Amino acid sequence: MSGQGDSTVDNAQGGPDQQLPKVSARKLSVFYGDKQALFDVDLDIYANQVTALIGPSGCGKSTFLRCVNRMNDVIENCRTQGKVMLEGTDVEDPSIDPVQLRARVGMVFQRPNPFPKSIYDNVAYGPRIHGLAATKAELDEIVHVSLERAGLLDEVKDRMEEPGTGLSGGQQQRLCIARAIAVSPEVILMDEPCSALDPIATARIEELIDELRADYTIVIVTHSMQQAARVSQRTAFFHLGIVIEVDDTSRIFTNPQNQKTQDYITGRFG
């Protein structure tokens, strides 16, 4: 699977469902006004895997992430060129409704941002607006399953009506994950989900990510190389808006092909 263009080195061999990547970007460029943030990015994300995006600050990782669920649409002056495809269909295709797209591609943000509603309503909001439950009993079921999957049910089952903002940081982030999986997405995008959390909460979320990959495709942006090494199966290294190298996690951290990758991993910069 060699990438197109000589700026990307992609050496992955393994990975299930390799024939059809779940998400793929082809010659993706993003401009904020006159400033270009991504330069002709080609990247494949495979299903039921955790793909980590690493790189120094401002290299375009979050920008790339936000292209996948078209969150960049709400930013003024943001232009994209090239394509991002979800299972072969361009996400910018007129037949795709961005609202429906975001139900298929969920997102967890850097700072936990639960709605100022009850814990139950936080998780139930997505299923409600997408009509995923016909009765209250079905909605209850979805909420319980999501909270359980996110590893939060035991801690909150007695206080579902309390505000979501009353939880601790780690619990709030797990609530946001539960909220994201309640709409049964296919892909979950995580933008530095643990950067605002303490190490114990971080460990719990990493455990959770490992459990979730059986059912979802996960893309995680992280500043921590150790986290990328622990959690992901494939890693892409971004630098100044270009994907320098993409490879299996084990190989990219032990035997990187590109000198810049080597420098970043060994801490020479970033």
Next chain:
Amino acid sequence: MEARRRKRHRAEVRFRAYGLAAVGFALLVLVLLLGTIVRDGAGAFWQYEVVLDIDFAPEVLGLGQDPAEAELGRGDFSRLVKEAVRKEFPEVKGRRDRRALRKLVSPGAVFELRDRLLADPALLGQTVSLRLPLDDQAQLFFKGFISAAVPEDARKLSDTQLGWLETLQERGQIVSGFNTRFLTGGDSREPELAGIWGAAVGSLLTLAVTLVLSFPIGVAAAVYLEEFSSRTRFTDFIEVNINNLAAVPSIVFGLLGLAVFLNFFGMPRSAPLVGGLVLSLMTLPTVIIASRSALAAVPPSIREAALGVGASPLQVVVHHVLPLALPGILTGTIIGMARALGETAPLLMIGMVAFIVDIPDGVTSPSTVLPVQIYLWADSPERAFVEKTSGAILVLLGFLVLMNLAAVLLRNRFESRW
């Protein structure tokens, strides 16, 4: 080092003293202002009445021996009052003296007796002891505004009249009590009968029209400008103009109302509908500006979270942003309403300066509003209207305090933390 520390300390003490002095001065002015109004207006809420024995004799009323109920209203009730008053002072003879005696009772007493008989026809032929309002000059005497020390031709009550009043008081026939007429009656030429209820209803109707128009339009405009439109030169132009409109003198809106609503559209003059339209034009910029601030204060993370779960832009606004912005929007709206309540100039332009005695029964019936009523009474020559003016000011201030209290309570109720 030490000298610098002492100098800084002194500067801090001085600064705090300035602050306290400023607050103290403001409080002093406030107390003076309110105190003066309360002193002048408290009397408006108190009234003096005279207890008289009224004989509802059919012969005196000029009705037949057994009149039909429909006939009762046409009786000569002023004769009842005359007879009752003469019974108190049978020694008074001569037309002029008798007229002077009769004038001690308010002309409104005649209508009150009529209303009583119509309400209870069984009173016919009976003698009942009733409380009737005194004339405004007599009430002023009991409230201490007319003094016997002033020479007789400098006051409106003669020495003989004062004597009669004092005699009635000695006999225990003068009673005082809370002036409900002030709060429930409409305007009147007679100060003792004048009430603010007509103006209050007019104000309420006008404010209702203003609220119904300015709140939805203002909030919708703010939501569009803040959430949905992109920043173009056109939207910048709109924003500048909204800010300018908020500063336009209110009388200009009155002229606009006169030219467009009354002359062009032919709407009824002096109606709360037109008043409400004019005031809503005036309040709209305030509501829009306050709503935009409230919407902008909602953190973007909430919007992103909602979008991330697959909510449409409209759902994001209606389900998440508006509920969080509601306290600010409500506060801005109520402040705008409170300003509209006190506006006089634009309403004068559309004709709400008329003398309206009936309580308005709809948005198209002619009415006046509280500030205009105050203005009209302030203009009246009768001495008794002075306290009525201040009393009406107190009622208006009371409404304003209530509205601001409502703003605070509503804001606290809808405040949610994020």
